[in-house]
Amino acid sequence: MLFVDDEPAILAGLQNLLYKDRRRWEMVFAGGGELALQHLRTRTFDVVVSDMRMPGMDGAALLNIVKDEFPATARIMLSGHAERDAIVRALPALHQLLSKPCDAETLRSAIERGLDSFAGRAASREAEVRAVIGSLDKLPSLPEIYFQLTRAMTDPAASPDDVARIVQRDPALAAKILQLVNSAYFGAGQRTSSIGHAVALLGTDRLRYLALESSVFAPLDRDPIPDLPIAAIQAGAERAAALAHRFLAGPDRDTGFAGALLHDLGRVVLALGMTDAYRAILEETRATGAAIATVEEARLGVDHAEIGACLLGLWGLPGPIVQIVRHHHRPSRAPAELREVCAAVHVADALTHDPPAEAPIDEDELARAGMLDRLAPWCDLAAISRQDS
Ligand SMILES: [Fe+2]
Ligand SMILES: [Fe+2]
Structure with a gap:
């Protein structure tokens, strides 16, 4: 899974929060929308968790691109509450919306729901x-x-x-x-x-x-x-x-x-x-x-x-x-x-x-x-x- 935030401290915080999961999930951390897209274009991710407010490409723009280019990737957004206009723009592109700050259990279960929904389906x-x-x-x-x-x-x-x-x-x-x-x-x-x-x-x-x-x-x-x-x-x-x-x-x-x-x-x-x-x-x-x-x-x-x-x-x-x-x-x-x-x-x-x-x-x-x-x-x-x- 791919985590995106422009603030290194928040990425480090997420890494800490999900320390327990480091063996079962492969986690990549990207410092912004452009960097995230570079990762997405080189390998397949099951889940993207993105911050909303970022300089340059914000979370709404990023998730809209992910939706069009990588529709099979589950899309989760982390957002503060003061960002109503951005949320309105992002809502159609995201699967789950979490509020910042987010505790480990909430984040983990959101990611699990994103993974479960596709996993193990032997569709031809x-x-x-x-x-x-x-x-x-x-x-x-x-x-x-x-x-x-x-x-x-x-x-x-x-x-x-x-x-x-x-x-x-x-x-x-x-x-x-x-x-x-x-x-x-x-x-x-x-x-x-x-x-x-x-x-x-x-x-x-x-x-x-x-x-x-x-x-x-x-x-x-x-x-x-x-x-x-x-x-x-x-x-x-x-x-x-x-x-x-x-x-x-x-x-x-x-x-x-x-x-x-x-x-x-x-x-x-x-x-x-x-x-x-x-x-x-x-x-x-x-x-x-x-x-x-x-x-x-x-x-x-x-x-x-x-x-x-x-x-x-x-x-x-x-x-x-x-x-x-x-x-x-x-x-x-x-x-x-x-x-x-x-x-x-x-x-x-x-x-x-x-x-x-x-x-x-x-x-x-x-x-x-x-x-x-x-x-x-x-x-x-x-x-x-x-x-x-
Ligand atoms: Fe029916
Ligand atoms: Fe039916």
């Missing part, structure tokens, strides 16, 4: 897939929901609840807000999987400048694949989230809601980043009636569940949400404490997915997860909520 087109995930700075929202958000942001009377109701409908907005709030910078170390709580923590003032001044939220300006309307994924996710919320109780409800809302983001990533390959996958899915994840796995060596989990892990979302997205087709592979919520998201997805053949209920998987007896009551609840709506 790994380099391509990594680049697709890494180059993606934002996900498009449906124009209708995006404009609802900007309208709420210019309305001084809009409450956090009004904003949360909008964000809860859109996977892209929800993912971005959870990313911001779970960063050490905006969230002040609080991790949350609840979208309502995230909006409240961020506050409408900060949301306003992020929504209106930065480009981290954006409306969809084109439909990459006419047969894969992003609108259909958004609508499916919204229905699945409502259903998962209904299936679960206690704190799992919020986590399940968020996991279900984000479960198919990997499909959006693939549709935007590998449009031609993805069109072929959809054609094969339709022609054969196979599950979409099976066709993706056969053609790419990785499926949308894994892609979505990689992206959200890289963005620093809470571990449970990342795990739910990763295992939404295979709940038995989730850690024991997440098997129920994963199974709920799996069933909620299958019952709301359009067309249903793309994401079938896997009863064998539910049995392996020890959740098969939940299927009938969940189907009953789904029938009731269909009648309600």
Whole structure:
């Protein structure tokens, strides 16, 4: 990994902070943006951690170049709090934002999240897939929901609840807000999987400048694949989230809601980043009636569940949400404490997915997860909520 700061004392401080890790990580320290680029052009780095304010090329400029030239490198920024304009400029290019000064644990776990998200994935087109995930700075929202958000942001009377109701409908907005709030910078170390709580923590003032001044939220300006309307994924996710919320109780409800809302983001990533390959996958899915994840796995060596989990892990979302997205087709592979919520998201997805053949209920998987007896009551609840709506 590469650390960049113009102040030698800070670089020495970082080196000290991560002294324990010197054997497992190869660390290079660069005294500025230009020097960092020289290193990046001679060898491959998994993670770049950069200071924001530097003479010459600042952190925002550096990370924007890294994003374009080395998209597979995870990008982390360390910044002081007085640098709002620079942050707005940098946000679209970075994966995780930490505040200065930063303690060893926070820095270490941010780096680990950046590493984990890519490590050990045996994708047959790994380099391509990594680049697709890494180059993606934002996900498009449906124009209708995006404009609802900007309208709420210019309305001084809009409450956090009004904003949360909008964000809860859109996977892209929800993912971005959870990313911001779970960063050490905006969230002040609080991790949350609840979208309502995230909006409240961020506050409408900060949301306003992020929504209106930065480009981290954006409306969809084109439909990459006419047969894969992003609108259909958004609508499916919204229905699945409502259903998962209904299936679960206690704190799992919020986590399940968020996991279900984000479960198919990997499909959006693939549709935007590998449009031609993805069109072929959809054609094969339709022609054969196979599950979409099976066709993706056969053609790419990785499926949308894994892609979505990689992206959200890289963005620093809470571990449970990342795990739910990763295992939404295979709940038995989730850690024991997440098997129920994963199974709920799996069933909620299958019952709301359009067309249903793309994401079938896997009863064998539910049995392996020890959740098969939940299927009938969940189907009953789904029938009731269909009648309600
Ligand atoms: Fe899926
Ligand atoms: Fe789905």
